[in-house]
Amino acid sequence: MGPVLDWSLLHGAFPVVAGVAGALALVALLWPRGRARRWWLRSVPLALAAAVLAAALVAAVFRTVLAEPLPRTVTAWSAGALAGITLAVAAGRAGARWLPVSAAALVVALSAASGVNRYYGEVPTVRTALGLGYADELETVPARTAQLVTPPDWTPPPGMPATGRVVDVDIPGLVSGFDARPGWVYLPPAYLGSVRAELPVLVLLAGQPGGPSDWLDGGQLATRMDRYAAAHRGLAPVVVMPDDLGSELADPQCLDPAPAAAATYLSVDVPNWISHHLQVGAGRAVGGLSYGGTCAVQLALTAPSVYPTFVDISGETAPALGLLATRHYPATAGAIVVGAQDREFRPDAETVLAALRSANVPVTFTEMPGSHTWGVWGPGLEATLPWLGTRLGLTR
Structure with missing residues (x-):
C-alpha cells in the first residue's frame, strides 16, 4: 500500500491518464443527441456559453475574496469542468440517460481538478490527497x-x-x-x-x-x-x-x-x-x-x-x-x-x-x-x- 500512497499526482502516468480520460469524456458529452442540427446550433453553444459565464463568475469571486486574479490556466480548467456539467445537463434534457452523462461530467471535472493541481502543485501524492499524514511522522x-x-x-x-x-x-x-x-x-x-x-x-x-x-x-x-x-x-x-x-x-x-x-x-x-x-x-x-x-x-x-x-x-x-x-x-x-x-x-x-x-x-x-x-x-x-x-x- 505504501508505494501506491506515494504515487505522484503531478508527474508521470497519472496526469496523462487524467487528461486523456477527461478529453474522452468531453467528446462523449459532445456526441449529438436528438436532432443533430438543433444539438450543434443551439444546445452545445448555449451549454458552452453558460460554462464560460460561470467560469468568469468564479474568477470574479476569486479576485474579490483573495484580492488577486485567478490565473488564466486555472480559469481555463475551471471552464472545462463547468462545460462538462452544462453539456451533461444539455444531453440529459435532449434525452440521454442521466447516469452515463453524469459520470462523464464527473470524469471531466476530476480531469480539470488534476490540471489545476498540476498548475499549483498543492497535492503532490495520493497520500496527501487522502489526508493520511506522513510516512516520516513522529508521535511527539x-x-x-x-x-x-x-x-x-x-x-x-x-x-x-x-x-x-x-x-x-x-x-x-x-x-x-x-x-x-x-x-x-x-x-x-x-x-x-x-x-x-x-x-x-x-x-x-x-x-x-x-x-x-x-x-x-x-x-x-x-x-x-x-x-x-x-x-x-x-x-x-x-x-x-x-x-x-x-x-x-x-x-x-x-x-x-x-x-x-x-x-x-x-x-x-x-x-x-x-x-x-x-x-x-x-x-x-x-x-x-x-x-x-x-x-x-x-x-x-x-x-x-x-x-x-x-x-x-x-x-x-x-x-x-x-x-x-x-x-x-x-x-x-x-x-x-x-x-x-x-x-x-x-x-x-x-x-x-x-x-x-x-x-x-x-x-x-x-x-x-x-x-x-x-x-x-x-x-x-x-x-x-x-x-x-x-x-x-x-x-x-
Missing part, C-alpha cells in the same frame, strides 16, 4: 535531554537516521490569545539522537488561504530539507510551521487587530514555545510564501531582535516598510525569491528589495522560473538554503 517531539554539540564540532553519531522526521504540535497563544490551529515541526537527522547538534530554527509561514501543513504537502519540505541535510552531515535548520492565519481564509495581515493578535503570536508565543519545547541553538529566521512572505518581512522589521533573518518568497509590499525611514537594522539580512513570470507579485518583490537596499539592509534576490505556484515556492526555499545555512551558522 523528542525530549530535551540530549548532549549538545555545536555545528563546527559536529560528527554524525552512529545510528543517526538518514532522513528527518515531522511531528504535529500545539503552539498555544498564551500571551496573544491567538486561536491557532495545530502546527508542524521538521526535525533534521542531527536532532534525532542521544547526541544532538545545536541547530538554528526557521519559522516558516504558509500563504492565504492556507494552513501549517502546506509546506509539507505542496512544498515537499521534508524532502528538500533532507537533501540539504544529506549534503551537510545531517545538519539542517529545525523548521517550525505555526498557524499564521487562525483559519483557512482569515487575513490578520500579520498585525494585532483584536481579537486575532497574529503578530504577537508569531513574535512572542511561537519563540517562547520553541525555547521551552525544542533543544536548539540561538539562531532564528522567519520565512514564508505569498502572505507568509509578506509576514516574514513584517516580523523582521517589527521584531528584529527575534527574527534578524528573513526569507520572503513571492510576498507583497509589507506595511512595516515605512519603519525603514526611522529605524536602523544593522543585524538584519534577508533573501527575496519570486517567480520570473509572476506578473502580480514580482513588482512587489522589486519594491521590497529596493526599499531594503536603500536602508542598507543586506538582501539577496533570486528569480525562479514560474509564477505564483509551488513550482516557485518549494524550489525557491531550497535555493536559499545555502545562504540561510551560512547565515545561521550551520556552514562557513
Whole structure:
C-alpha cells in the first residue's frame, strides 16, 4: 500500500491518464443527441456559453475574496469542468440517460481538478490527497535531554537516521490569545539522537488561504530539507510551521487587530514555545510564501531582535516598510525569491528589495522560473538554503 500512497499526482502516468480520460469524456458529452442540427446550433453553444459565464463568475469571486486574479490556466480548467456539467445537463434534457452523462461530467471535472493541481502543485501524492499524514511522522517531539554539540564540532553519531522526521504540535497563544490551529515541526537527522547538534530554527509561514501543513504537502519540505541535510552531515535548520492565519481564509495581515493578535503570536508565543519545547541553538529566521512572505518581512522589521533573518518568497509590499525611514537594522539580512513570470507579485518583490537596499539592509534576490505556484515556492526555499545555512551558522 505504501508505494501506491506515494504515487505522484503531478508527474508521470497519472496526469496523462487524467487528461486523456477527461478529453474522452468531453467528446462523449459532445456526441449529438436528438436532432443533430438543433444539438450543434443551439444546445452545445448555449451549454458552452453558460460554462464560460460561470467560469468568469468564479474568477470574479476569486479576485474579490483573495484580492488577486485567478490565473488564466486555472480559469481555463475551471471552464472545462463547468462545460462538462452544462453539456451533461444539455444531453440529459435532449434525452440521454442521466447516469452515463453524469459520470462523464464527473470524469471531466476530476480531469480539470488534476490540471489545476498540476498548475499549483498543492497535492503532490495520493497520500496527501487522502489526508493520511506522513510516512516520516513522529508521535511527539523528542525530549530535551540530549548532549549538545555545536555545528563546527559536529560528527554524525552512529545510528543517526538518514532522513528527518515531522511531528504535529500545539503552539498555544498564551500571551496573544491567538486561536491557532495545530502546527508542524521538521526535525533534521542531527536532532534525532542521544547526541544532538545545536541547530538554528526557521519559522516558516504558509500563504492565504492556507494552513501549517502546506509546506509539507505542496512544498515537499521534508524532502528538500533532507537533501540539504544529506549534503551537510545531517545538519539542517529545525523548521517550525505555526498557524499564521487562525483559519483557512482569515487575513490578520500579520498585525494585532483584536481579537486575532497574529503578530504577537508569531513574535512572542511561537519563540517562547520553541525555547521551552525544542533543544536548539540561538539562531532564528522567519520565512514564508505569498502572505507568509509578506509576514516574514513584517516580523523582521517589527521584531528584529527575534527574527534578524528573513526569507520572503513571492510576498507583497509589507506595511512595516515605512519603519525603514526611522529605524536602523544593522543585524538584519534577508533573501527575496519570486517567480520570473509572476506578473502580480514580482513588482512587489522589486519594491521590497529596493526599499531594503536603500536602508542598507543586506538582501539577496533570486528569480525562479514560474509564477505564483509551488513550482516557485518549494524550489525557491531550497535555493536559499545555502545562504540561510551560512547565515545561521550551520556552514562557513
